Amino acid sequence: MSDQTHLHAEHDIAPGDEEQHGIRERIIGYVVGLGLALLLTATSFFIAGTNLVWQPSIPIALIVLAIAQMGVHLVFFLHITTGPDNTNNVLALAFGLLVVFLVVGGTVWIMAHLNQNMPPMDQFIKMNS
Amino acid sequence: MSMTAALGHAHADPHHIGVVVEHPGPAPKRIVTAYGFWVFLLSDIVMFSCFFAAYAVLVDQTAGGPKGSEIFEQRNVAIETVCLLLSSFTCGMASIAADVRNRFWFYLGMAVTCVLGLIFLAIEFNEFADLVSRGYGPSRSAFLTAFFSLVGCHGLHVTAGVLWLLTMMAQVFAKGFRADVLRRMMCFALFWHALDIIWVGVFSVVYLLGGGA
Numbered sequence: 001m002s003d004q005t006h007l008h009a010e011h012d013i014a015p016g017d018e019e020q021h022g023i024r025e026r027i028i029g030y031v032v033g034l035g036l037a038l039l040l041t042a043t044s045f046f047i048a049g050t051n052l053v054w055q056p057s058i059p060i061a062l063i064v065l066a067i068a069q070m071g072v073h074l075v076f077f078l079h080i081t082t083g084p085d086n087t088n089n090v091l092a093l094a095f096g097l098l099v100v101f102l103v104v105g106g107t108v109w110i111m112a113h114l115n116q117n118m119p120p121m122d123q124f125i126k127m128n129s
Numbered sequence: 130m131s132m133t134a135a136l137g138h139a140h141a142d143p144h145h146i147g148v149v150v151e152h153p154g155p156a157p158k159r160i161v162t163a164y165g166f167w168v169f170l171l172s173d174i175v176m177f178s179c180f181f182a183a184y185a186v187l188v189d190q191t192a193g194g195p196k197g198s199e200i201f202e203q204r205n206v207a208i209e210t211v212c213l214l215l216s217s218f219t220c221g222m223a224s225i226a227a228d229v230r231n232r233f234w235f236y237l238g239m240a241v242t243c244v245l246g247l248i249f250l251a252i253e254f255n256e257f258a259d260l261v262s263r264g265y266g267p268s269r270s271a272f273l274t275a276f277f278s279l280v281g282c283h284g285l286h287v288t289a290g291v292l293w294l295l296t297m298m299a300q301v302f303a304k305g306f307r308a309d310v311l312r313r314m315m316c317f318a319l320f321w322h323a324l325d326i327i328w329v330g331v332f333s334v335v336y337l338l339g340g341g342a
Contacts, residue, residue, distance in 0.1 A: 011156045014163030016224075016319045023225060030221040037214055045207055048337040059338055066333035070326050077217055077322040089167060096171030100178040107182035 015089045018079045033076025040069040159312055166316040170323045173286075177327050180279040181334060188339060190271035197272070197339030200265060205256060206336045209249050210328065213287075216245035217325040224318045230306045239298050242321070246291045253284050276335065283331055286324050293317050 013019065018026060044065045047058055074080045080089055155161070188197070223238030257277070260266065267277035297317055300310050 011153065011160055012164075014160040014315065015167035016163055016315055016322075017159075023229060026225050027222070030218055030225075033221075034214065034218045038211075041210055041214065044333060044337055045203065045210075048340065049203065062333050062337050066329050069329045073217070073322060073326045073329065077221060077325070078319065088164060092164075092168055092171055096174055099175045103175065103178045104182045104185065108185050111186045 011085070012088045013085045015080065016078055019083070019085070029076055029079075033072055036072045036076070037069055040065050040072065044069075159308070159315070162312045163315050163319065166319055170319060174323065174327065177279075177282070177330070180275075180282055181330065184275040184279050184335065187271040187275040192270035192272075194270040194273060195265055197276070197335070200260060201336050201340040202256070203336070203340060205252050206332055209252050210332050212245045212249045212252075213325050213328050216242045216249070217322055219245065220318055220321045224314060227301070227306060227311060227314050232301070235301060236298060239294055243291060243294050243298075246287055246294070250284060250287055250291070253280070257281070280331060280335065283324070283327055286327075290317070290321055290324060293320065 018029070021029075044062055047053065047061050047065070053061070074093075080086060080093060082090065156164075219238045219241040223235050223242060226232075226234035226238055260273075265273055267274045294317065297310070297314055300313065304310055
């Protein structure tokens with residue numbers, strides 16, 4: 001294995017590496033990412049404590065904002081893109097996300113149904129009498 | 130059919146002299162190392178997803194103890210979030226400085242990242258110590274167990290990250306910007322940015338969703 005740090009066009013690039021850019025462009029990328037992330041964070045904290053919006057929409061808004069901010073971090077800080085030189089990185093990320101959604105979604109789904117189908121005995125007797 | 134054709138071809142040309150190389154050979158070590166570390170980070174995120182799932186299941190099991198909205202302080206969480214976000218930015222600046230072999234900006238970026246990480250840890254430690262001193266330790270209820278495990282696990286990762294950060298500064302000081310040191314620096318930057326992504330999940334799900342209810 002060679003120890004070169006420059007990138008070959010025929011390989012995927014390393015996660016975290018960018019395509020060849022000047023320093024200026026790279027710094028601007030981080031500044032844009034920081035600005036977007038701060039904006040999304042501020043919105044999250046504002047939405048969580050406000051009475052201006054319909055209350056049941058708040059949890060969904062918070063989740064959407066969190067996913068959006070994770071996307072901003074992935075693109076601007078970790079430099080994961082949809083470019084052809086990033087296929088391996090994106091596929092690994094997609095598999096990781098699949099497992100995360102299976103674990104979290106599956107757990108919440110199953111446990112909610114268990115709570116519904118197996119209430120404590122006193123409630124169960126009340127329901128059936 | 131194609132098997133036999135390939136076998137026949139191999140017999141005719143055992144050392145692949147006449148074969149045009151279609152594959153470019155192994156990728157450079159920087160790509161292999163960073164990719165392997167990326168796979169580790171994803172497995173770490175899968176581990177955190179288990180803690181998130183446990184927290185989501187146990188969040189209402191307070192056993193007569195405090196609910197999330199009674200113990201969370203939004204102002205502290207906002208300061209922690211800004212600290213971690215800014216440290217992610219300064220870590221990016223330090224990686225750029227390392228790529229262009231600029232020692233001054235590298236040390237400055239890493240030092241600011243370290244200070245911001247330590248401020249984050251200090252606030253989190255104070256929060257934990259305060260909760261325990263009020264009798265709301267991890268053994269009080271299933272909700273608090275899940276809360277301490279999830280947030281504490283992230284805090285342990287940040288602690289490890291700060292130690293790694295100091296090691297990287299020492300290595301650059303002692304060895305300079307060698308290729309292996311730069312690879313480690315790259316893995317560290319990936320680690321630090323991934324921690325910030327997990328923190329986005331923590332403050333949204335634990336502090337904001339749990340604080341409003």
